[in-house]
Amino acid sequence: MTGPITTERHGDILVIISNNPPVNALGSAVRTGLAAGIAEGLADDGVKAMVLRCEGRTFFAGADITEFGKPMTGPGLGEVIDAMEASTKPVVAAIHGTALGGGCETALGCHYRIAVPSAKIGTPEVKLGLLPGAGGTQRIPRIAGVPLALEMTAKGDPISARKALDAGLIDRLAGEDSLVEDAIAFARDIADVRPLPIASEKTATADPDAVAAFKKENGKRFRGFDAPAANIACVEKAADGSSFEEGIAFERQEFMKLMMGTQSAAQRHLFFAERQAAKIDGIAPDIALREIRKVGVIGAGTMGGGISMNFLSAGIPVTIVETQQEALDRGTGVMRKNYEGSAARGRIKPEQVEAAMGALTPTLDLSALADCDLIIEAIYENMDVKKELFAKLDTIAKPGAILASNTSYLNIDEMAAVTSRPGDVIGMHFFSPANVMKLLEVVRGAKTSDDVLATVMALGKKIKKVAVVSGVCPGFIGNRMLSPRQQEANKLLMEGATPEQIDRVHVEFGMPMGPFQMSDLAGVDIGWHRDPTRIESIRDALAAEGRWGQKKQAGFYDYDEKRNPTPSPRVAEIIEDFRSKSNLQKREISDQEIIEKTLYTMVNEGAKILDEKMAQRASDIDVVWIYGYGWPVYRGGPMFWADTEGLPKIVAALEKHGFTVAELLKSKAESGGKFNK
Ligand code: 3H9
Numbered sequence: 244m245t246g247p248i249t250t251e252r253h254g255d256i257l258v259i260i261s262n263n264p265p266v267n268a269l270g271s272a273v274r275t276g277l278a279a280g281i282a283e284g285l286a287d288d289g290v291k292a293m294v295l296r297c298e299g300r301t302f303f304a305g306a307d308i309t310e311f312g313k314p315m316t317g318p319g320l321g322e323v324i325d326a327m328e329a330s331t332k333p334v335v336a337a338i339h340g341t342a343l344g345g346g347c348e349t350a351l352g353c354h355y356r357i358a359v360p361s362a363k364i365g366t367p368e369v370k371l372g373l374l375p376g377a378g379g380t381q382r383i384p385r386i387a388g389v390p391l392a393l394e395m396t397a398k399g400d401p402i403s404a405r406k407a408l409d410a411g412l413i414d415r416l417a418g419e420d421s422l423v424e425d426a427i428a429f430a431r432d433i434a435d436v437r438p439l440p441i442a443s444e445k446t447a448t449a450d451p452d453a454v455a456a457f458k459k460e461n462g463k464r465f466r467g468f469d470a471p472a473a474n475i476a477c478v479e480k481a482a483d484g485s486s487f488e489e490g491i492a493f494e495r496q497e498f499m500k501l502m503m504g505t506q507s508a509a510q511r512h513l514f515f516a517e518r519q520a521a522k523i524d525g526i527a528p529d530i531a532l533r534e535i536r537k538v539g540v541i542g543a544g545t546m547g548g549g550i551s552m553n554f555l556s557a558g559i560p561v562t563i564v565e566t567q568q569e570a571l572d573r574g575t576g577v578m579r580k581n582y583e584g585s586a587a588r589g590r591i592k593p594e595q596v597e598a599a600m601g602a603l604t605p606t607l608d609l610s611a612l613a614d615c616d617l618i619i620e621a622i623y624e625n626m627d628v629k630k631e632l633f634a635k636l637d638t639i640a641k642p643g644a645i646l647a648s649n650t651s652y653l654n655i656d657e658m659a660a661v662t663s664r665p666g667d668v669i670g671m672h673f674f675s676p677a678n679v680m681k682l683l684e685v686v687r688g689a690k691t692s693d694d695v696l697a698t699v700m701a702l703g704k705k706i707k708k709v710a711v712v713s714g715v716c717p718g719f720i721g722n723r724m725l726s727p728r729q730q731e732a733n734k735l736l737m738e739g740a741t742p743e744q745i746d747r748v749h750v751e752f753g754m755p756m757g758p759f760q761m762s763d764l765a766g767v768d769i770g771w772h773r774d775p776t777r778i779e780s781i782r783d784a785l786a787a788e789g790r791w792g793q794k795k796q797a798g799f800y801d802y803d804e805k806r807n808p809t810p811s812p813r814v815a816e817i818i819e820d821f822r823s824k825s826n827l828q829k830r831e832i833s834d835q836e837i838i839e840k841t842l843y844t845m846v847n848e849g850a851k852i853l854d855e856k857m858a859q860r861a862s863d864i865d866v867v868w869i870y871g872y873g874w875p876v877y878r879g880g881p882m883f884w885a886d887t888e889g890l891p892k893i894v895a896a897l898e899k900h901g902f903t904v905a906e907l908l909k910s911k912a913e914s915g916g917k918f919n920k
Pocket residue numbers: 265266268301304305306307308309320321341343344345346348367368371373374375376377379515518519
């Protein structure tokens with residue numbers, strides 16, 4: 244056989260091998276080869292059983308997503324899986340790496356499954372806005388029961404081989420280094436056992452109360468998404484007395500609905516966008532990287548502590564520096580508490596708490612950073628203070644060390660300029676809480692060396708962040724786009740909208756919170772000039788009255804002890820007062836106007852960012868907003884959303900409201916172009 248699938252005879256066992264790097268996606272050639280492999284095993288009288296295994300780093304990671312939306316060639320995956328299950332000779336799946344999506348479904352079409360202990364099994368289709376459309380929603384509940392099927396399909400997180408063994412999704416664990424031999428031996432053991440275990444012939448039952456409880460428990464997580472409900476409906480169908488064929492027909496119908504929808508297109512866009520973001524234009528992918536064995540962090544506040552935890556959790560020792568012992572103790576205490584909290588919730592093992600904290604060196608001595616390969620400052624946002632620090636670091640850091648700033652809007656080039664090594668200076672903008680949020684904006688200064696940028700991007704992946712390259716501009720990508728949104732939201736308040744209306748529109752759009760809820764959470768006093776007599780904005784007025792947000796139980800909203808918000812009559816008065824002083828007429832503001840003024844202006848700013856080459860590509864902007872600010876995943880990020888909304892419509896609305904439209908946005912709208920292809 245030629246192509247990605249080959250076969251090998253081991254006595255009376257035929258081993259069917261897939262070799263389709265990088266992840267053995269089940270593309271057309273693989274599906275064709277698999278069907279041929281099974282036919283070969285059936286036709287050969289000397290073959291008693293078959294083993295299906297994959298070369299490379301993983302078992303099949305799923306259908307080939309790049310084929311979606313294109314005309315189908317070769318047999319469908321469902322057809323191939325049915326042919327395997329119908330084989331009169333047993334087929335054993337030998338699993339290593341990850342058996343995901345169509346890969347998991349292929350394994351379930353086999354009669355038996357053996358896996359190495361490190362393998363993971365799952366159906367992450369829901370994360371692509373889909374459902375397992377090759378029989379997964381029907382076979383998983385029949386083998387493992389409805390509760391686990393709901394977890395696996397509607398949430399999409401993979402399970403360990405051990406858990407899969409307990410649930411019956413795999414039959415045996417192999418040795419970590421002896422999968423092929425163990426699978427062949429297993430195939431020989433069961434070669435003559437009849438009847439063959441066939442998943443589609445089993446039955447499943449569901450407890451309606453448990454299903455309802457599952458939906459309720461996950462209501463928040465599923466909010467706005469179409470795919471979880473479709474996954475649940477399919478699993479319910481598997482357990483409502485319908486035949487397997489009826490279940491498959493329902494699964495297909497639901498799969499096609501999702502596949503044709505905008506949400507899945509958005510989620511698939513994000514899958515590739517996230518991987519694309521790691522690629523740096525103009526830098527060879529094999530550039531030599533600097534080794535990062537030890538990291539220094541300056542500042543043990545919320546940011547510095549969170550940043551340090553990322554490295555400690557990845558096994559990289561950290562030296563953390565503060566100016567006062569008390570602040571240092573408080574910071575390290577918070578880190579320990581966070582780790583202990585994770586251990587209590589079962590997210591990490593108790594011994595990992597000590598391992599992480601044991602790799603932390605707290606100190607008041609800046610010169611202790613002399614042996615660090617990367618130093619990140621997380622002190623407060625003041626250019627003069629930062630410059631002074633960078634000048635000091637220049638005298639302390641060893642040659643080749645990378646010097647990074649966690650600034651969220653200041654100019655990296657100015658900091659680089661006070662050092663004798665501007666090529667080693669870079670921005671690493673973490674998002675709060677830094678140990679949780681996935682986004683890392685990596686800010687490339689005018690003089691940042693290619694290898695420094697590539698090293699920091701690779702390090703981002705190592706600490707499990709999604710790293711995106713940004714150029715130097717105020718606020719970089721994310722905060723720069725936040726700025727017109729906030730300005731416009733403030734203006735709308737003056738013209739008659741309420742904080743509640745503006746926030747509701749954003750939440751209904753799918754954002755975790757609106758601009759004023761965000762201000763209250765972050766602190767209304769952030770960036771305030773601290774002069775209670777200087778009141779130039781509604782925000783100043785709130786800050787002057789001590790309405791600093793949730794922490795004071797008063798901000799744009801009033802809060803109870805449990806931080807539940809209610810609209811504030813006092814805030815309404817303040818707004819009214821400002822409006823009358825500005826001689827503005829209160830008017831009805833529609834939800835659509837709020838979308839146009841706060842979200843279309845963000846798209847406009849995104850287009851300017853692209854025009855100025857501050858972002859490498861539109862999809863990078865989408866990644867920033869999804870991972871840094873909670874933009875709804877099913878809308879694919881602001882630039883993807885703009886494409887679905889229609890660029891001419893956006894331009895027309897921006898012009899109607901008197902905004903200057905970005906050249907790139909205008910030209911794309913005129914030429915029928917899109918930000919994302
Ligand atoms: C499905 O199965 C539908 C069926 O139920 C129904 C059918 C009817 N296809 O992530 P990495 C590429 S839906 C095409 O960096 P890692 C990826 O773009 C599928 N390409 O590696 C990247 O390309 P590049 C359900 C794919 O080691 C390269 O492989 N399955 C696919 O960090 C390396 O990827 C999933 O959703 C694919 N399915 O992680 C699983 N997968 O180098 C999706 C990857 O050009 N995959 N690529 O940038 C993953 O979760 C991870 O890739 C995996 C490896 C965990 C496997």
